[in-house]
Amino acid sequence: MLLDVARAxxxxxxxxxxxxxxEDLEAAEELAGTRVRAGDVALVRTGQVQVYLAGDKHxxxxPSPGLSVRTSEWFHARDVAAVAxxxxxxxxxxxxxxxxWLPVHALDLVEMGMLQGQNWNLEELSTACGEVNRYAFLLSAMPEPFVGATGTPVAPVAVL
Structure with a gap:
């Protein structure tokens, strides 16, 4: 599910x-007209990737918007499978x-075992979801088969 916080x-x-x-996540749920449920993957859009896409790599x-330490408990209460x-x-x-330093990483990854993703370009997905007013979809995000790594790139595909 796309939780489009910026749009909300x-x-x-x-x-x-x-x-x-x-509260931001709940406003995005309200915009979506649905609720994050157990096993869902939550994609949280802040719009920050627009800065990179405009060529401002630095x-x-x-500073960056991002998840608060308070969101970890929210994701845990809903039994979310992953967040990006x-x-x-x-x-x-x-x-x-x-x-x-990086308390949300520690809570999500270490304490909850919840997968997380960073640097996802959610702009086209946000536009598509807004056009059809549907924020839930099938997501495929298979990781590359790296051995001994702590992270790996994925090639996510959302099917509305």
Whole structure:
């Protein structure tokens, strides 16, 4: 499911440093007209990848909107299988808790075992979902078969 937080907030792109909250995710659910359920993959659109697509590679990184530490509990309560977004850092940067480096990564990956993805270009998907007013779809995102890696690229395909 696409949780188009930027569209739900009425903007093209969230500002750098915006911490996406459970309330933002619920507003995106309301926009979608459905609710994230157990086993779903949640794609969270902030619009941040637009900076990169416009050619500003340095501006794409920092500051960055991203997931708040509060979202981990929200995803856990819904038993989400995986979450991905369109930012370099995945979580809000600068960090919302001083001197705590990548806490959302630790909560999602280590404590919950939930897969996560970063740097997804969700712009065309956002446009397509908005045109048909449907934000749920079949997603295929098979990882490359790297051995001994901690991460791998995927080639995601959404079928509306």
């Amino acid at each position: 907030r009425g903007v093209e792109r969230l500002t750098g440093g915006h911490a996406v909250t459970p 501006g794409y990184g920092y 977004n369109d930012t370099l850092t995945f979580e809000v940067f600068p960090p919302e808790i001083e001197n705590l």
